Amino acid sequence: MASPSRVSASTSQTAPRGGLPRFSQKHLLGIADLQPYEILDLLDRAEEMIPVSRQERKSLPTLSGKTQINLFFEPSTRTQSSFEIAGKRLGAQVVNMSVRTSSVTKGETLIDTAATLNAMRPDVLIVRHSAAGAVQLLSQKVGCSVVNAGDGAHEHPTQALLDALTIRRHKGRLDGLTIAICGDIANSRVARSNLLLLGALQIRTRVIAPRTLLPAGIENMATEVFTDMREGLRGADVVMMLRLQHERASGKMIPSVREYYRFYGLDAEKLAFAKPDAIVMHPGPMNRGVEIDPAIADGERSVITDQVEMGVAVRMAVLDALLPARNETAA
Amino acid sequence: MNETLLIENARIVDPASGLDATGALLVEDGRIVAVGPDVASRAPKGGVRVDARGLVLAPGLIDMRVFTGEPGHEYRETLQSAAEAAAAGGVTSFVLMPDTLPVIDDAALVDFLIRRAAATARVNILPAAAITKGLRGEEITEFGLLQEAGARCLADGRRSIQSSALLRAAFGYAANFDLPVLHHATDRGLVGDGVMNEGHFASVLGLKGIPREAETVPLARDLQLALLTGVRYHAAQISTEGSVALMAEAKKRSSKVSCGISINNLALNENDISAYRTFFKLSPPLRHEDDRQAMIEALRTGVIDVIHSDHDPQDSEVKRQPFAEASDGAIGLETLLAAALRLVHSGEVELITLLRAMTQRPAEILGLPSGRLAAGAPADFILIDLEYPWQVSERDFRSRSRNSAFEGARLAGKVMATYVAGKKVFDHHAGGGS
Numbered sequence: 001m002a003s004p005s006r007v008s009a010s011t012s013q014t015a016p017r018g019g020l021p022r023f024s025q026k027h028l029l030g031i032a033d034l035q036p037y038e039i040l041d042l043l044d045r046a047e048e049m050i051p052v053s054r055q056e057r058k059s060l061p062t063l064s065g066k067t068q069i070n071l072f073f074e075p076s077t078r079t080q081s082s083f084e085i086a087g088k089r090l091g092a093q094v095v096n097m098s099v100r101t102s103s104v105t106k107g108e109t110l111i112d113t114a115a116t117l118n119a120m121r122p123d124v125l126i127v128r129h130s131a132a133g134a135v136q137l138l139s140q141k142v143g144c145s146v147v148n149a150g151d152g153a154h155e156h157p158t159q160a161l162l163d164a165l166t167i168r169r170h171k172g173r174l175d176g177l178t179i180a181i182c183g184d185i186a187n188s189r190v191a192r193s194n195l196l197l198l199g200a201l202q203i204r205t206r207v208i209a210p211r212t213l214l215p216a217g218i219e220n221m222a223t224e225v226f227t228d229m230r231e232g233l234r235g236a237d238v239v240m241m242l243r244l245q246h247e248r249a250s251g252k253m254i255p256s257v258r259e260y261y262r263f264y265g266l267d268a269e270k271l272a273f274a275k276p277d278a279i280v281m282h283p284g285p286m287n288r289g290v291e292i293d294p295a296i297a298d299g300e301r302s303v304i305t306d307q308v309e310m311g312v313a314v315r316m317a318v319l320d321a322l323l324p325a326r327n328e329t330a331a
Numbered sequence: 332m333n334e335t336l337l338i339e340n341a342r343i344v345d346p347a348s349g350l351d352a353t354g355a356l357l358v359e360d361g362r363i364v365a366v367g368p369d370v371a372s373r374a375p376k377g378g379v380r381v382d383a384r385g386l387v388l389a390p391g392l393i394d395m396r397v398f399t400g401e402p403g404h405e406y407r408e409t410l411q412s413a414a415e416a417a418a419a420g421g422v423t424s425f426v427l428m429p430d431t432l433p434v435i436d437d438a439a440l441v442d443f444l445i446r447r448a449a450a451t452a453r454v455n456i457l458p459a460a461a462i463t464k465g466l467r468g469e470e471i472t473e474f475g476l477l478q479e480a481g482a483r484c485l486a487d488g489r490r491s492i493q494s495s496a497l498l499r500a501a502f503g504y505a506a507n508f509d510l511p512v513l514h515h516a517t518d519r520g521l522v523g524d525g526v527m528n529e530g531h532f533a534s535v536l537g538l539k540g541i542p543r544e545a546e547t548v549p550l551a552r553d554l555q556l557a558l559l560t561g562v563r564y565h566a567a568q569i570s571t572e573g574s575v576a577l578m579a580e581a582k583k584r585s586s587k588v589s590c591g592i593s594i595n596n597l598a599l600n601e602n603d604i605s606a607y608r609t610f611f612k613l614s615p616p617l618r619h620e621d622d623r624q625a626m627i628e629a630l631r632t633g634v635i636d637v638i639h640s641d642h643d644p645q646d647s648e649v650k651r652q653p654f655a656e657a658s659d660g661a662i663g664l665e666t667l668l669a670a671a672l673r674l675v676h677s678g679e680v681e682l683i684t685l686l687r688a689m690t691q692r693p694a695e696i697l698g699l700p701s702g703r704l705a706a707g708a709p710a711d712f713i714l715i716d717l718e719y720p721w722q723v724s725e726r727d728f729r730s731r732s733r734n735s736a737f738e739g740a741r742l743a744g745k746v747m748a749t750y751v752a753g754k755k756v757f758d759h760h761a762g763g764g765s
Contacts (some may be wrong), residue, residue: 080556110652131656152538189537
């Protein structure tokens, strides 16, 4: 049985990992800010956190006495509870704050809330906001560490890390895989963070979407771009589906949900083009029957619930990596 | 006899006459009496003599696009503070956009502005009246009455008229009064939720893009309607290579169409936004470097007539926001010339060509007697030290707002003195006004 102190990174903060330095930044704002060795370090740390959640006594004293505030300007049950559980399993005091944004007070709320919360001296802020760059802006106004839990269509770094961890555990490796990301790439922070992470590790990526859901310049962000889902899935090791904001897209970016499902929904027939052992992923929450056939979502190739478990491990690893790093710089 | 003013030993650069030579300028009663290489020797004894050795003497700049906050948002900018900023930047006349509270869409308001400017401002302020009531793009304003009240031109400021039928009516009616129409052509639908130039960089930042076609599609429409109606049409600000092609084509068919560009689109590109810096959130958006290069080429060839500051004061409340939620706009009166001189120092544009776009061409488009160094013209001129090194600092701004896209920039070249109607309204060495 792993002893708590062995799993805690705080005792081995400066120890080189295979000769490489470890992750030691103040904030986690995006995958774009990470070096490949930092990504791998966070994945390795997360790996060590998995047993903690599986044992009887699911806690470590690492963050005891620390205050973590989950500041969500956009509602998200699963991401918020994942961060909350991660913090609590490491012994932190976790406070949840949901801030309703009205169009009148939007920005004022952001800067003012940052100043107010900063005065309460938290150790880490977990922030989600509907505007790209908002979390970075907030990080400039506070003294503590900040984790981006999703900012507009920009980044969602812990999602990309948990996806990579899930893939690595199922495939035993990341090198040499072909990963297809399918759906609303244009509006997806999950797609961006995943493309950045996989790109940094030089892993082959494909994006699949109708032209209207592909952002400009996508050919510089993914290895290959497809508008035909069958072609795009051919020989893929991993199929990542994205949630379609169908209320917003319908009639504008796509004609209808049923047409979208016909051409871009993942069903058995299309999945057959991927490798026989290909895994199916989805960041949730799923629209069954919109982007994915329920039979596939709940089927044996689906690793969607594993992603949720890895989410807690990755977030524990991120919190553990950020907070001791802060103490060191302060000392 | 009134006292004369003689500026001597200056390098005189006057785009309107093509003069670029060492010489002197003689002023009496607020007007230019004589200009040229041999003027100093013929000048009357006495009067004030200024030795401008090492400096460029040029017509005062005419800025065709300036926003203030008076009336309605005086905390952002007043006519007085904008005029101080203008004087410090070498701008002796500027066109005032009608986007105030209330909107300048009524003759009484034009009259108010003219009186207010005369009482408080030390440079010439030329009010533009709104094309449509309340800038709503629905009904045209009283062009004739507005002109009688003193409006120099028509403009809908930050807004763009979407209805082609209304635009046709406005153009036709403006042609009646020979009033220039300054219009920022933007297709609202194509802009959509866009907040920066569409392309790879916007995608990386996760920001919605504004396609170039949001400018070229309505510009093509504007130009066809301008040719149809014979209006004096000025495309307020273009930013893409496609717009240059459209302008070049229309100019072959009519001398009444012209276009301008914001100094920001000439001196900056989308990469300046870097990590969501909202002072670089502008309309039109900063484009790709390829677009900027095409704009410089169009300035060289004369397709682009005018460079303006697009001076748009915004307070920190609306700028210190997430990028997509921040207001557009940057101040620019005080940095216009120095930022433009970058193109001269880099060898991309001749000094006389650059100055033409800020003096002679705006004057011609607006029908002003200034913008040139000719006998009889108003003595609006500036003295420039082309090499003067300085760093832009928000502490030094005379503008009431601080939202400069050039904050911290190192620039070469600065206005040393500004004269309006023969009166010095700015002296660099005095550290402020006269």
